Amino acid sequence: MLKLAIPKGRLEEKVMTYLKKTGFTFERESSILREGKDIVCFMVRPFDVPTYLVHGVADIGFCGTDVLLEKETSLIQPFFIPTNISRMVLAGPKGKGIPEGEKRIATKFPNVTQRYCETRGWHCRIIPLKGSVELAPIAGLADLIVDITETGRTLKENNLEILDEIFVIRTHVVVNPVSYRTKREEVVSFLEKLQEVIEHDFDEQPRR
Numbered sequence: 646m647l648k649l650a651i652p653k654g655r656l657e658e659k660v661m662t663y664l665k666k667t668g669f670t671f672e673r674e675s676s677i678l679r680e681g682k683d684i685v686c687f688m689v690r691p692f693d694v695p696t697y698l699v700h701g702v703a704d705i706g707f708c709g710t711d712v713l714l715e716k717e718t719s720l721i722q723p724f725f726i727p728t729n730i731s732r733m734v735l736a737g738p739k740g741k742g743i744p745e746g747e748k749r750i751a752t753k754f755p756n757v758t759q760r761y762c763e764t765r766g767w768h769c770r771i772i773p774l775k776g777s778v779e780l781a782p783i784a785g786l787a788d789l790i791v792d793i794t795e796t797g798r799t800l801k802e803n804n805l806e807i808l809d810e811i812f813v814i815r816t817h818v819v820v821n822p823v824s825y826r827t828k829r830e831e832v833v834s835f836l837e838k839l840q841e842v843i844e845h846d847f848d849e850q851p852r853r
């Protein structure tokens with residue numbers, strides 16, 4: 646029995662489509678649980694995916710680079726699944742640049758931001774928020790933000806500009822290292838089937 650941690654939200658549909666293409670069917674479905682003959686899917690918040698693996702209650706999960714770097718977990722990352730590519734960026738009010746001295750930075754990703762400031766040798770005051778981070782400079786809560794940008798629409802709508810790109814965000818397949826040892830055959834067989842589905846999908850894509 647494989648136990649998977651599936652991110653609810655913008656990644657959910659793509660991941661569930663890949664699972665069904667991999668041959669899994671589900672007899673019982675709810676908003677938090679999908680159960681089939683050889684599989685159980687825990688439907689969780691994206692930030693919580695690594696937690697289910699680290700605590701050993703899930704074998705495989707799917708989550709973004711942002712979550713993995715924010716949670717600083719050491720999970721096996723065999724490959725990506727094709728989803729929209731987004732970026733973690735430093736951004737601030739258009740035309741104002743990066744202030745001298747202490748920088749107030751609002752973010753959903755305090756650990757990522759702390760490490761980024763250390764690499765820049767900056768003295769920062771990090772203001773953790775749960776969302777709508779783009780509001781912080783407008784409200785005077787922060788000088789800068791560290792946040793995800795995909796299309797750039799949110800930044801543009803709030804007169805913010807990218808000041809630095811911190812890392813590219815992909816969607817990772819992640820594996821619990823213990824499961825990789827104790828359920829090796831089942832885990833490897835699933836990963837191989839999933840990779841075949843992804844490669845077949847990719848080959849089917851119309852070439853631009």
Ligand SMILES: Nc1ncnc2c1ncn2[C@@H]1O[C@H](COP(=O)(O)OP(=O)(O)OP(=O)(O)O)[C@@H](O)[C@H]1O
Pocket residue numbers: 652653654655656690691692708709710711712729730731793794795796814815
């Ligand atoms: N525009 C985007 N904003 C946020 N996440 C994005 C975006 N584009 C791609 N992603 C990826 O999708 C993942 C899930 O994002 P989603 O918006 O579904 O949940 P969340 O907002 O991160 O978490 P929650 O809904 O629990 O607050 C992110 O961790 C990131 O890897």
Ligand SMILES: O=P(O)(O)OC[C@H]1O[C@H](OP(=O)(O)OP(=O)(O)O)[C@H](O)[C@@H]1O
Pocket residue numbers: 775776777778779792793794795796797798799800
């Ligand atoms: O570059 P864009 O395509 O505009 O996407 C970036 C926006 O998407 C995410 O917000 P989300 O929609 O997840 O809501 P949130 O602000 O509550 O996190 C992210 O926090 C940015 O605000």
